[in-house]
Amino acid sequence: xxxxxxxxxxxxxxxxxxxxxxxxxxxxxxxxxxxxxxxxxxxxxxxxxxxxxxxxxxxxxxxxxxxxxxxxxxxxxxxxxxxxxxxxxxxxxxxxxxxxxxxxxxxxxxxxxxxxxxxxxxxxxxxxxxxxxxxxxxxxxxxxxxxxxxxxxxxxxxxxxxxxxxxxxxxxxxxxxxxxxxxxxxxxxxxxxx
Amino acid sequence: xxxxxxxxxxxxxxxxxxxxxxxxxxxxxxxxxxxxxxxxxxxxxxxxxxxxxxxxxxxxxxxxxxxxxxxxxxxxxxxxxxxxxxxxxxxxxxxxxxxxxxxxxxxxxxxxxxxxxxxxxxxxxxxxxxxxxxxxxxxxxxxxxxxxxxxxxxxxxxxxxxxxxxxxxxxxxxxxxxxxxxxxxxxxxxxxxxxxxxxxxxxxxxxxxxxxxxxx
Amino acid sequence: xxxxxxxxxxxxxxxxxxxxxxxxxxxxxxxxxxxxxxxxxxxxxxxxxxxxxxxxxxxxxxxxxxxxxxxxxxxxxxxxxxxxxxxxxxxxxxxxxxxxxxxxxxxxxxxxxxxxxxxxxxxxxxxxxxxxxxxxxxxxxxxxxxxxxxxxxxxxxxxxxxxxxxxxxxxxxxxxxxxxxxxxxxxxxxxxxxxxxxxx
Numbered sequence: 001x002x003x004x005x006x007x008x009x010x011x012x013x014x015x016x017x018x019x020x021x022x023x024x025x026x027x028x029x030x031x032x033x034x035x036x037x038x039x040x041x042x043x044x045x046x047x048x049x050x051x052x053x054x055x056x057x058x059x060x061x062x063x064x065x066x067x068x069x070x071x072x073x074x075x076x077x078x079x080x081x082x083x084x085x086x087x088x089x090x091x092x093x094x095x096x097x098x099x100x101x102x103x104x105x106x107x108x109x110x111x112x113x114x115x116x117x118x119x120x121x122x123x124x125x126x127x128x129x130x131x132x133x134x135x136x137x138x139x140x141x142x143x144x145x146x147x148x149x150x151x152x153x154x155x156x157x158x159x160x161x162x163x164x165x166x167x168x169x170x171x172x173x174x175x176x177x178x179x180x181x182x183x184x185x186x187x188x189x190x191x192x193x194x
Numbered sequence: 195x196x197x198x199x200x201x202x203x204x205x206x207x208x209x210x211x212x213x214x215x216x217x218x219x220x221x222x223x224x225x226x227x228x229x230x231x232x233x234x235x236x237x238x239x240x241x242x243x244x245x246x247x248x249x250x251x252x253x254x255x256x257x258x259x260x261x262x263x264x265x266x267x268x269x270x271x272x273x274x275x276x277x278x279x280x281x282x283x284x285x286x287x288x289x290x291x292x293x294x295x296x297x298x299x300x301x302x303x304x305x306x307x308x309x310x311x312x313x314x315x316x317x318x319x320x321x322x323x324x325x326x327x328x329x330x331x332x333x334x335x336x337x338x339x340x341x342x343x344x345x346x347x348x349x350x351x352x353x354x355x356x357x358x359x360x361x362x363x364x365x366x367x368x369x370x371x372x373x374x375x376x377x378x379x380x381x382x383x384x385x386x387x388x389x390x391x392x393x394x395x396x397x398x399x400x401x402x403x404x405x406x407x408x409x410x
Numbered sequence: 411x412x413x414x415x416x417x418x419x420x421x422x423x424x425x426x427x428x429x430x431x432x433x434x435x436x437x438x439x440x441x442x443x444x445x446x447x448x449x450x451x452x453x454x455x456x457x458x459x460x461x462x463x464x465x466x467x468x469x470x471x472x473x474x475x476x477x478x479x480x481x482x483x484x485x486x487x488x489x490x491x492x493x494x495x496x497x498x499x500x501x502x503x504x505x506x507x508x509x510x511x512x513x514x515x516x517x518x519x520x521x522x523x524x525x526x527x528x529x530x531x532x533x534x535x536x537x538x539x540x541x542x543x544x545x546x547x548x549x550x551x552x553x554x555x556x557x558x559x560x561x562x563x564x565x566x567x568x569x570x571x572x573x574x575x576x577x578x579x580x581x582x583x584x585x586x587x588x589x590x591x592x593x594x595x596x597x598x599x600x601x602x603x604x605x606x607x608x609x610x
Contacts (some may be wrong), residue, residue: 022588025438026523031432064199064207071211073491077484078215084483085222089229091236103483103530107523109435155318170320174429175603178596185589216481223480288536293606294424295536319606 004129011133017110018141019188023168024184027101029177035158038146039065040094040099042139047083048105049114052076053131057119065150077106101129110138149180203267242272242284245310248275248279259379269379278303285379286314287372293317293365296326300336300376306384308340311373323365333366337373346376411554416537420557422605426524427565434530438591440490443579447570449561453512455556457466457497457519458528461490466548467528468539472530486529491520524562548579565602569595 015022024045031041055075063071084102087095100146105111114134119127147157151170155163172178218262242252252274258266275279282303289296294317311334313327325331336357347370348354349363358366421555428430433454440450465486473479498516501509519525532551536544546554572594 022438023435024432026431029434059211062207063515064204065521067208068197068206069454070206070488070491073298073487073609074208074211074215074484077487078219081219081480081483082222085226085230085480089226089233091231092230100530100534104432104523104527106483106487109521113572166321170600172320173603174598175599176590177431178599181594182589182596185592186584189584191563215484219481219484 001148007126007129008133011030011130011135011137012140013137013192015134016188017138017142018145018149019133019185021110021113023113024108024138026104027108028145029181031101032142032177032180033147033172034150034154034156035147037094037097038142038144041098042090042135044087044098045105045108045110045138046082046135047081048076049111049120049135049138050128050131051079052111053114053119054124055079056157057122057127058125060120066121072112072120073106074094075182076115077110080106087194089169099166110129110134114144136159145184147178148184152176152180207209212266221241232303237274238396240310240316241299245281246274247277247286247309248304250276252284256329257379258384259375259384267375269375271379282309283380286385287377287379289375290320290370291316292323292362293319293329293366294369296365296368296372298369298372298376300373302342302377302380304341304384306341306380308337308342308373310379311337311369316388318365323359323362325362326365326369333357333369342377344375347377351361415453416550416553417557417560418608419559420554420584421564422602423608425565425602425605426528426558428564428602430527430594432527433522433562434583436493436515436518436522437562437569437595438588440518441566441570441591442573444567444570444574446515447566448558448563449511450515451559453515453519454524454562455523455559456512457490457494457516458525458559458562459504459556460497461486461525461550462529462532462551464489464493466532466551469533482530482533483526486526490529494520500511524559528558551598565598569598 006072011017013020016019018025018028027045028039032038052075059071059075060066060068076079080103082096083105085103111192114130117164118130149171151157153167153173153176155161155165155167168176171180212400219328236252236371239252244250254274254373255270255271257271272284272288274284275349276344282301282376284301285408287300289297289298295315296318297313297315299312299314301311302372303309312329316324318324318326326333329335347356348353349356349358349367351363352367356366356370420426424430427434427437436450436454440446462594468477468485468489469482473482473485478485494516498509501512501516532546532554537546537550569591573591576590576594585593
């Protein structure tokens, strides 16, 4: 049981996709203009990650070696398309905010990376847990980054405004994304890696 | 771990995966088609309701406007009616703002007054030009119930009657241009016969029917 | 005039890395040396332009007539993956020297979101260059794709130059590597923000 739990918690710190593995940088920087956007992007990735991990671990033993990458990509792309349908039908506003970065989950290195490194070598249940762990780690990092940028940039957190007027607007624009992530990584290095 | 590759099992696996995936997606597409259309329609209705007085139904239409240089620009509009009576038009107007496309919805009632405007899509700078998307700001409220025949639709610094957003002249100018274009579309749709005094919607409607059948 | 606006807008104003956040992984990954950065930019330039051409035609003549637009994502990524493979094989045969220069970067490009991003952008978004928003035609798409990839190369080469200098400097331990690189990109992005509003 402990090893199962470890699969999940590993994704938070030791294998944190954003701060340690440096995977999936594009959505991390682009969609974290607010905590809610970061959280949504994280959950969207979690959805694809868990489902594709499950399916890929199930079909991996049947897949000929030479075509495993195309097969995985088709599986991942299908789940991304499925996610697009669901978001367009039930959360159209969020779909528009995240825009291009929903279809781009297909090329998010986290998803293909976990499929290659974990799901293709492990069972369905373990792969599912791994997907949940890494997905939650990604969601957590995105939410934190989104929250920091929202606090600095517009003086609010999860849409709740605590100052009047504007914040330091540079932080919700492109340069702020790079700066915030850079400094958060420094903090992470100081606290965790030593 | 994995199966040894040969031509047969490689092509079989690829074909099978593609078939199964597209089958599932096709099914999902059919299932989600209705909610997606409903979500789209709800969004359009909400936007139209924000810029026009209460109406029962609205109908989408397209038209083309030619400017002085002969360049043709397509416009999408929604004609809102209460039964037979024309309430007004909500016209989508695209212009190029400071940061890219600025898409504005302009509601014009049958008597030719601008009822309200709304921003559908903008890429303006946060804190400056993007303020045009904040409803209730002075820049936005000045458009409500504005009569385009009595005011000059250019910024005050360009000799008109419109107040600009502080430090965002380009955005304000683009916004004003978008509203001006929408008024031109409205005039073309109603044949320029809409009259504030009588609210002459009947001839306007006839004109519109002829015109839109020509355009489509 | 319009083409000129597209080029300026794609390279400077809406720079793909610094304003649109596409292709960051290879941007951070292979930018530590100027020579590899140039090689990667060349390969990306080639693939983006080619991929946009193919996906544009695929979308216009296959997906739209059969009302299969919902398969865009899946179709495009397969096309890009196949295209990259093909380019690799063809280059190996036709120009071994070019293959030697770009070769190692080619497999990485399939998962470079800049390629899929540009291909999807062209067919799903309306653009404004000077006049009202419109869908890009084939010629404009090609120019847009090529200019965007030039912008990618520009950002990449500038950044690689900065990083080569950065490597010689003594930075605090926690800042070493990626963090200081990200902060540098942030400042670079700030400089590029000065271009915004240039193309109206």
